[in-house]
Amino acid sequence: MSTSTTDVLDGEKALRHRITVLSRSLREVTAVEHLQKPRYVGYDTVRDADGTTYGRKKAILMSGGCSVPTCTMCPFTNYNNFGLHGANADGLRGQVVTMLDRTDDEPDYDMLALYNDGSFFARREVPADVQVDIARRAAATGVRRLVVESLPQFVTTETLVPFVDALGDVQLEVGIGLQSADRLVRETLVNTRVTRESFEAAVALMQAHNVLPKVYLMIGPPFLTEAEAVTDVIDSTAYVASLGVAGVTLCPTRLAPNTVAWWLYQRGHYYAPNLWAVVDAVRGAHTKAAVRVACINMRGTDFDSVYPDSCERCANPIVDGLVAYSVSGAPADLPTSCECRRTTTPVALDHEHILARTVATLDACEAIA
Known part of the structure; x- marks a missing residue:
């Protein structure tokens, strides 16, 4: 007999609490305070949804980390001052000032992406006056577009409008980690504090103020x-x-230490997606909207993590193809074959079945622990 909808929802709530407790227990406070300088600065080319390409400078500021670090896969608390320091106004402002000083030998760019390992519009993470000051400084550089990230619940009229006003003619793009449109996947399995209601409200607010939503989805x-x-x-x-x-x-x-994803992997109950599954997901999504793939760490060289992989013959060509596709938007740039190739056929998401399987997986992993 099928479980009732009420029982499934009650099961989700209990499971969400269980995963939240596990996720928080695996986080580690940084042992040594990192210096107040960006933990990453890089340059690349990105494609807009309309096909326009931009030279991008991307910086990840050293911060106190996310104020709601519950997600099952997020590794960023490993790399910032998580647990030791909250919003360091002077430190954040100083990093931006230094990072915006253009040098003669740096690549040209007209898009600036400033990330803080959390939510830019969460005032516990980036104080309101620092947000506005950063907007003014970015506008003074002459860039055409500024990109920041935030959970949708922090994107409000009070935070967004002063920032947009301070940017003037600079186009603002705000990244939001929706991760999944499916409630069970998003709020329980990924364990993010993003509801459909908060996401849709943030998108509507951004659209009303000519701000571009940049939506992240997990594979x-x-x-x-x-x-x-x-x-x-x-x-x-x-x-x-x-x-x-x-x-x-x-x-x-990708699977990084101090996360639920890593904890499951260590116990043999979770693996990074196969690169061919990534290709299949991209091909399927391509017919619905313009698609980019976040490939910055796909080669597995800059973090202590386990990455999506395939066989030794095709792994690098697949990543090369995903990078090329993300710039061109042309499916012809995606790889098509290898002896190891397996096609992933989409199947329906059965919440009752996924719920039961997840509980069983956690029980099995806790028995191993």
């Missing part, structure tokens, strides 16, 4: 099969497009 959340993950990406992309958002950024999951 391969914990507890899903690869077939379910491909379905989730395709359906989520269609949902985002239905809100008038022209494009999405797909993020293949």
Whole structure:
């Protein structure tokens, strides 16, 4: 007999609490305070949903970390001053001032992406006066577009409007990690504090103020099969497009220490998605909206993590193809074959089945622990 909807929702609530407790228990406070300088600065080319390409300078500021670090896969508390320091106004402002000083030998760029390992519009993380000061300083550089990230609940009239006003003619783009349009996947398996209501309100507010939403979706959340993950990406992309958002950024999951994803991996109950599943997800999503793939760490060289992989013959060519596709938007740039190639056929997301399987997985892993 099928479980009732009420029982499924009650099961989700209990499971969400269980995963939240586990996720928080695995986080580690940094042992040594990192210096107040960006932990990453890099340059690349990105494609807009309308096909326009931009030279981008991307910086990840050293911060006190996310104020709601519950997500099952997020590794960023490993790399910032998580747990030791909250918002360091002078430190954040000083990093931006130094980073914006153009040098003669740096590549030209007209897009600036400033990330803080959390929510830029959360005033516990970036104080209001620092937000506005950063906007003014970015505008003075002459860039055409500024990109920041935030959970949607922090994107409000009170935070967004003063920032947009301070930017003047600079186009603002705000990244939001929706991760999945599916409630169970997003709020329980990924364990993010993003509801559909908060996401849609933030998108509507941004659209009303000519701010571009940049929506991130996961490929391969914990507890899903690869077939379910491909379905989730395709359906989520269609949902985002239905809100008038022209494009999405797909993020293949990597496994990093101090996360639930890593904890499951160590116990043999979760693996990073196969690169061919990533290709299948991209091909399926491509028909719904403009798609980029977040490939910055796909080669597995800059963090202590386990990355999506395939066989030794095709792994690097697949990553090269995903990078090329993210700039061109042309499916012809995606790889098509290898002896190891397996096609992932999307399957429906059965909440009752996924819920039971996730509970069983956690029980099995706790028995091993």
